[in-house]
Amino acid sequence: MTEFLTTDTQLPSYLIFPRFLLDSDLSETTKLLYMVLLDRARLSMKNEGWTDKQGHVFIYFTITDMADVLHKGEMTIKNSLASLENADLIFRKRRGAGLPNQIYVKIPPDIFSQTAKKLSIGQTENCPADRQETVCRMDKKLSGNKNKRIITNSVKRESNAAPSVYGKYQNVFLTDEELKDLKQSVPGWSVYIEKLSSYMASTGKSYQNYAATIKSWAMKDKPVTQQRNYECKEYESL
Numbered sequence: 476m477t478e479f480l481t482t483d484t485q486l487p488s489y490l491i492f493p494r495f496l497l498d499s500d501l502s503e504t505t506k507l508l509y510m511v512l513l514d515r516a517r518l519s520m521k522n523e524g525w526t527d528k529q530g531h532v533f534i535y536f537t538i539t540d541m542a543d544v545l546h547k548g549e550m551t552i553k554n555s556l557a558s559l560e561n562a563d564l565i566f567r568k569r570r571g572a573g574l575p576n577q578i579y580v581k582i583p584p585d586i587f588s589q590t591a592k593k594l595s596i597g598q599t600e601n602c603p604a605d606r607q608e609t610v611c612r613m614d615k616k617l618s619g620n621k622n623k624r625i626i627t628n629s630v631k632r633e634s635n636a637a638p639s640v641y642g643k644y645q646n647v648f649l650t651d652e653e654l655k656d657l658k659q660s661v662p663g664w665s666v667y668i669e670k671l672s673s674y675m676a677s678t679g680k681s682y683q684n685y686a687a688t689i690k691s692w693a694m695k696d697k698p699v700t701q702q703r704n705y706e707c708k709e710y711e712s713l
Contacts, residue, residue, distance in 0.1 A: 479640075479645065481640070481645050490510040490511065490513075491513060491514065492510055493582070499562070501558055505558045505559060508555045509559055509564055511545065512536065512565065513580050515580075516580040520532050532579070533577040534578050534580070535576075536575070536578055537575050564580070564583075565578055566578075566579040567579075642669060642671065642672025643669055643676075644673065644675070645672075646672055646675050647671055648685055653686035654686075657689060660690065661689060662693075664693075667689045667692055671685065
């Protein structure tokens with residue numbers, strides 16, 4: 476069962492995907508392999524004994540192990556290594572027969588300036604001073620229909636307040652308007668929020684509208700009674 480992210484969620488282990496790979500012509504397998512090699516190099520940076528006399532960090536990683544990690548054939552790994560070497564993203568130092576190569580993972584020299592520039596452009600286009608809706612350059616490259624969906628969803632987010640999280644298990648989402656309505660229309664509304672939170676956590680279920688679910692439960696617990704008719708005809712008495 477999956478869980479919603481909260482501010483206290485501990486993320487699982489993950490690999491770093493450098494932004495410059497998005498614009499590269501490398502194959503997807505080659506990009507994944509570079510991510511794995513970069514992760515290994517990051518560990519070598521934290522441990523002693525994994526730098527040469529020039530201070531360059533290196534790793535040992537056999538082709539067989541790479542193939543096992545990526546679930547690919549060894550020939551595919553060899554081709555990806557050659558592509559990375561041609562792109563000047565790794566350097567392999569041969570150590571002799573029967574010994575694994577020393578692999579040096581490299582990064583483009585202008586990677587940080589490119590990233591900062593792209594982030595600056597994106598922030599300028601996506602966060603205008605007057606808070607009007609804009610479309611960034613990347614969105615302009617998308618299809619017309621997808622652009623329409625992006626704009627529509629953004630407008631909806633502007634018009635509807637973002638929901639807050641409630642319940643012991645932090646899985647009940649209500650807007651301020653929905654919470655205000657529940658307080659006015661549902662006696663014991665806080666109990667129903669906790670009840671819904673526990674129920675979803677134990678069963679793995681989720682609902683499209685949490686406020687409507689709480690109202691439905693409240694109505695089932697307290698059905699509307701039929702109003703008595705105290706009117707009588709002229710010849711009848713109460």
